[in-house]
Amino acid sequence: MECPFCSARPEAILYEDELIRILLDSYPANRGHLLVVPRRHVESWEELSGEEKVALIRGMELAMEKLREAFKPDGFNVGMNLGRAAGQTVPHIHLQVIPRWEGDCAHPRGGVRKAVLDLEDENLSMRERWVKNRLREEEVERLREAFGQHFE
Numbered sequence: 667m668e669c670p671f672c673s674a675r676p677e678a679i680l681y682e683d684e685l686i687r688i689l690l691d692s693y694p695a696n697r698g699h700l701l702v703v704p705r706r707h708v709e710s711w712e713e714l715s716g717e718e719k720v721a722l723i724r725g726m727e728l729a730m731e732k733l734r735e736a737f738k739p740d741g742f743n744v745g746m747n748l749g750r751a752a753g754q755t756v757p758h759i760h761l762q763v764i765p766r767w768e769g770d771c772a773h774p775r776g777g778v779r780k781a782v783l784d785l786e787d788e789n790l791s792m793r794e795r796w797v798k799n800r801l802r803e804e805e806v807e808r809l810r811e812a813f814g815q816h817f818e
């Protein structure tokens with residue numbers, strides 16, 4: 667299958683430079699949903715150059731700035747689905763910029779955190795969710811070891 671971002675329709679392209687493109691999302695989650703993608707066909711974050719990573723963040727800022735000018739949103743959800751398990755469906759890395767307005771959904775609380783919540787989890791109390799999803803002591807310890815001496 668042809669990559670939808672490498673072969674983006676010209677009318678979906680809002681911006682491009684040598685490193686990134688900003689595209690209209692074809693299946694917007696909200697009005698003004700944009701995608702910031704590297705020009706290069708790169709599937710994962712690890713394959714990006716340092717320059718491309720910085721360019722994606724710059725693209726995020728540009729997308730938010732232009733959306734503010736055009737539509738005056740009250741907030742944004744920004745995020746990436748990295749890997750199939752996280753819901754990545756197009757194997758060309760993309761940063762999603764979704765403008766938000768007060769009242770555009772009934773329960774905005776939590777924002778992108780809801781990406782991993784099933785409806786069942788939504789109905790758990792904060793306490794129940796903590797019990798279900800918290801790390802055990804030894805898992806926290808494993809993370810601490812992984813960070814090692816980066817913590818001063």
Ligand SMILES: [Zn+2]
Pocket residue numbers: 669670671672673706707708757758
């Ligand atoms: Zn591609």
